[in-house]
Amino acid sequence: MGQAQALSGTVIVMSTARDQILGGIRKSLGRETSPSRQEAEARLANHPRNLIPQRAHVAVEERLELFVAQATAAAASVARVRSLDEVPGAVSSFLAGHNLPQRVKLSPDTFITGLDWDGQPTLETDTGKAIDSDLASVTGAVAGIAETGTLMLASGTDRPTTLNFLPDNHIVILPADRIVGVYEDGWDKLRQDGDLPRTVNFITGPSRTGDIEQTIQLGAHGPRRLHIIVVEDAA
Amino acid sequence: MKPQSHLFKENAKKALNDANLARALNNMKAGFQDKRRATIAKLPEFQDLRDQARDLKNHTLENLDFYLSRFEDRVTEKGGHVHWARTPAEAREAVLEICRSVDAKTVTKGKSMVTEEIGLNDFLIESGLTPIETDLGEYIIQLRHELPSHIIAPAIHLNKEDVAETFRENHTQLDPNRRLDQVQDFTDEARAILRQKFQSADVGITGANFLIAETGSTVIVTNEGNGDLTQVLPKVHIVVASIEKTIPTLEDSATILRVLARSATGQEYSTYTTFSTGPRRPGDLDGPEQFHVVILDNGRSALLGTEAQDTLRCIRCGACMNHCPVYGSVGGHAYGWVVPGPIGAALDPGLIGLEEAHDLPNASTFCGKCAEVCPMKIPLPKIMHHWRVKEHEAKLSPPRFRQGLAMWAWFARRPRLYRLGANAAIGMLGRLGAKRGRFAKLPLAGGWTAHRDLPAPSRGTFQQQWARHKRSQAPSSS
Numbered sequence: 001m002g003q004a005q006a007l008s009g010t011v012i013v014m015s016t017a018r019d020q021i022l023g024g025i026r027k028s029l030g031r032e033t034s035p036s037r038q039e040a041e042a043r044l045a046n047h048p049r050n051l052i053p054q055r056a057h058v059a060v061e062e063r064l065e066l067f068v069a070q071a072t073a074a075a076a077s078v079a080r081v082r083s084l085d086e087v088p089g090a091v092s093s094f095l096a097g098h099n100l101p102q103r104v105k106l107s108p109d110t111f112i113t114g115l116d117w118d119g120q121p122t123l124e125t126d127t128g129k130a131i132d133s134d135l136a137s138v139t140g141a142v143a144g145i146a147e148t149g150t151l152m153l154a155s156g157t158d159r160p161t162t163l164n165f166l167p168d169n170h171i172v173i174l175p176a177d178r179i180v181g182v183y184e185d186g187w188d189k190l191r192q193d194g195d196l197p198r199t200v201n202f203i204t205g206p207s208r209t210g211d212i213e214q215t216i217q218l219g220a221h222g223p224r225r226l227h228i229i230v231v232e233d234a235a
Numbered sequence: 236m237k238p239q240s241h242l243f244k245e246n247a248k249k250a251l252n253d254a255n256l257a258r259a260l261n262n263m264k265a266g267f268q269d270k271r272r273a274t275i276a277k278l279p280e281f282q283d284l285r286d287q288a289r290d291l292k293n294h295t296l297e298n299l300d301f302y303l304s305r306f307e308d309r310v311t312e313k314g315g316h317v318h319w320a321r322t323p324a325e326a327r328e329a330v331l332e333i334c335r336s337v338d339a340k341t342v343t344k345g346k347s348m349v350t351e352e353i354g355l356n357d358f359l360i361e362s363g364l365t366p367i368e369t370d371l372g373e374y375i376i377q378l379r380h381e382l383p384s385h386i387i388a389p390a391i392h393l394n395k396e397d398v399a400e401t402f403r404e405n406h407t408q409l410d411p412n413r414r415l416d417q418v419q420d421f422t423d424e425a426r427a428i429l430r431q432k433f434q435s436a437d438v439g440i441t442g443a444n445f446l447i448a449e450t451g452s453t454v455i456v457t458n459e460g461n462g463d464l465t466q467v468l469p470k471v472h473i474v475v476a477s478i479e480k481t482i483p484t485l486e487d488s489a490t491i492l493r494v495l496a497r498s499a500t501g502q503e504y505s506t507y508t509t510f511s512t513g514p515r516r517p518g519d520l521d522g523p524e525q526f527h528v529v530i531l532d533n534g535r536s537a538l539l540g541t542e543a544q545d546t547l548r549c550i551r552c553g554a555c556m557n558h559c560p561v562y563g564s565v566g567g568h569a570y571g572w573v574v575p576g577p578i579g580a581a582l583d584p585g586l587i588g589l590e591e592a593h594d595l596p597n598a599s600t601f602c603g604k605c606a607e608v609c610p611m612k613i614p615l616p617k618i619m620h621h622w623r624v625k626e627h628e629a630k631l632s633p634p635r636f637r638q639g640l641a642m643w644a645w646f647a648r649r650p651r652l653y654r655l656g657a658n659a660a661i662g663m664l665g666r667l668g669a670k671r672g673r674f675a676k677l678p679l680a681g682g683w684t685a686h687r688d689l690p691a692p693s694r695g696t697f698q699q700q701w702a703r704h705k706r707s708q709a710p711s712s713s
Contacts, residue, residue, distance in 0.1 A: 017321050020321055022303065029297065043483045044449050044483055049486050053280050070503065155519065157517075161467045184486055187489070198513055198514070199509065200510040201463070204502075204505065204506050207458065207507075209458060211371040211389070212372075213394060214266030220458065221430075
C-alpha cells in the first residue's frame with residue numbers, strides 16, 4: 001500500500017470515528033434531531049448570563065475594596081498608587097522590598113512601555129517575551145474581577161503569555177477603572193474588543209500546590225509572588 | 236490503562252492495614268472538607284448555582300452532538316485541528332501521529348485523567364518518546380511508577396518521607412545530603428528540575444476541564460501553573476478531552492467554575508483558569524504553532540439515555556471522594572481504575588464493564604454524603620444502586636449473598652410467616668445474650684462480628700416495639 005493510500009485510509013478512519021461518535025450520541029438519546037436544538041442555537045448566539053452572585057452587585061468604590069480584599073486573601077500583594085506616573089517607582093520599591101535585583105522584563109504593550117521608566121535610573125528594563133532568567137515581569141491586564149480578586153489577562157502580539165508564568169515575580173498594573181464585578185463582565189470587555197484572543201488567563205494569586213500532605217506551598221511552577229499595582233486614576 | 240477493579244476486595248483489605256496510607260488520608264478533613272465548608276458558607280448562592288450547573292449540563296448532554304460539532308467548527312476556524320477517537324487506541328495513535336509529524340522526543344504533560352485512562356505515557360515510552368508529568372503530584376507518582384490515587388491530588392496517598400525517598404533515588408545529580416523535609420524543599424527541587432524539561436519539550440499535552448462550543452476554546456484549571464507552561468512553551472499543544480467536557484458558552488463556564496474550585500480545594504477560584512483558542516496568531520511572540528484537540532468517546536456516548544447518564548455531568552472536582560468514608564479508609568488505588576471514590580463507583584462500571592467493576596458500587600455505606608456535596612448534583616448512591624441491581628441480575632454478586640437475599644425475599648413476601656420467624660429468632664437472641672448484652676461471635680454473622688460486637692436485642696423486634704408504642708399512644712376509651 002502506497003503512502004497516499006495509507007494517508008487517505010487514515011482520513012476515512014478519522015471521519016468514520018467522528019460520524020460514529022456523533023451517531024452514537026444520537027442513537028443513545030433515541031432521536032435524529034434534538035427537540036431543544038433551537039434553544040441550543042439561541043444559547044450560542046446570545047450567550048445569556050446565568051445566576052450572578054450578589055456580592056458583585058456593589059458600587060464602584062466598594063468593588064475596588066472587594067477586589068483588593070479578595071486578591072489579598074488569595075495571597076497576592078496589592079499596592080495602590082494615585083496615577084500612572086507613580087507606577088515605575090512602585091515597581092522599584094516592590095523589588096527593593098523583596099531584596100530582588102532592580103531589573104524587570106516589560107510587556108511590549110504600549111500601556112506598559114509608555115510609562116516613565118527612565119525616571120527610575122536604577123531600574124533596568126527590557127521588553128519582550130519572558131525567558132527563564134527573568135526574575136520579574138511587568139504586564140497590564142484586561143480586567144480585575146472583584147468577586148474573587150482575579151486578574152484577566154489576554155494574549156496578543158504585544159502581550160506574550162510567558163510573562164505571566166515564567167518569572168518568579170509577576171507585577172500587574174491595573175487601572176482601577178478596569179475593575180469589574182464578575183467574570184461575565186470580563187468576557188463582555190473582550191467581546192467588545194473583537195476576536196477572542198488565543199490565550200485568556202484568569203489569575204488569582206501566585207502559583208501554589210497542595211500536592212504534598214495537603215500543605216499549601218506557594219511558587220510551584222509559576223510566580224512565587226503576584227504583585228498588583230492598582231492605579232486609582234489612570235486617565 | 237488496564238483496570239484492576241476486579242481485585243477491589245483484596246486491595247481494599249491491604250489498604251486498610253496500611254498505617255502509612257491511613258496517616259496520609261487523614262489530612263483530607265482539614266485539607267479538603269473544612270476548607271470547602273468555609274468557602275461555601277461565604278457564597279449564599281452556592282446551592283442555586285449547583286442547580287443551574289446541573290441544568291445547563293443536562294441541556295448540553297441532550298444536545299451533545301450539536302455542541303460537539305459546533306466546537307469542532309470553531310477550532311478549525313481558528314486554525315486548530317480536531318481528531319476524533321472512539322477508543323483509547325485511536326486516541327493514542329492520534330497523539331503519536333502528531334508527535335511523529337514534528338519529530339518530537341520530549342513531551343511535557345499537564346495533569347490529565349483522560350490520558351491516564353488511555354494509558355498514554357506507557358504507549359509514548361514504547362514508541363520511543365519521553366513523556367514528563369509536570370504537576371507536582373503526577374511527577375512524584377511518575378517517578379514511583381504508580382497511578383494517581385485521587386483525581387485532583389494524585390499523590391495524596393504519600394507522606395513527605397515517601398517523597399523524600401523518591402527524590403533522593405531519582406535526582407542523583409543533586410547533593411545526597413541535602414535537606415528534604417519541608418514541603419518547600421520538595422517544591423523547589425521539582426520546580427528547578429522541571430523548568431529544564433519545560434524548555435526542552437517539543438510537544439505539550441494537557442487535558443481540558445471544558446470544551447467551549449461557542450468559541451472552540453479548551454479550558455484548563457490549575458494551581459501550579461504547570462499546565463500553562465506545558466502549553467505555551469512547546470511548538471505543539473495537544474489537548475486530550477472526552478466528549479462530555481463540552482459546554483455551550485463562556486458564560487456557562489463562569490457558572491460551573493463558580494462551583495468547581497469551591498467544591499474541589501475549597502478555594503474561591505483556582506489560581507489559573509486558562510482559555511486556549513487555536514494556535515499562536517501572526518505576530519505573537521509566544522504560544523504553540525500547532526493546536527490539536529483529541530476528542531475521546533471510550534464508551535461515554537453509550538451511557539447517554541441510561542440510568543448512568545448523570546455521571547457524565549461530573550466535572551472531576553473530587554468532592555465526593557474527599558467526603559467518602561470508604562475512600563477515606565481505603566484510598567484511591569484499591570478502586571483499580573483512574574476514577575476512584577463514589578464517582579468511580581458510579582461511572583466505572585459503565586466505562587470498563589460491570590464484570591470488571593461490579594464490586595465498586597458495593598463499596599459504599601450509602602450515607603449519601605457524596606451526592607450532598609456533588610456540585611453537579613449527580614445522584615451517586617442512586618446510580619450505585621442501579622449497578623447493584625444490574626450486578627444481581629447478571630449473577631455477579633457472591634452466590635451466598637444471592638441465596639440469602641432470595642431466602643429473605645421468600646419470607647418478606649409472606650408477612651405472617653416473616654413475623655413469626657423474626658419474633659422467634661429475635662426472642663432467642665435476646666434470651667441467649669441477656670447476660671452479656673452482646674455477642675462477640677455468631678453463626679452466619681461472621682462478617683459483622685469479625686469487626687465489632689453485635690448488641691443483643693432486649694426489647695423484641697421492631698414490629699413488636701412499634702405495636703407497643705402505638706398502644707401506649709392510643710387515646711383511652713373512658
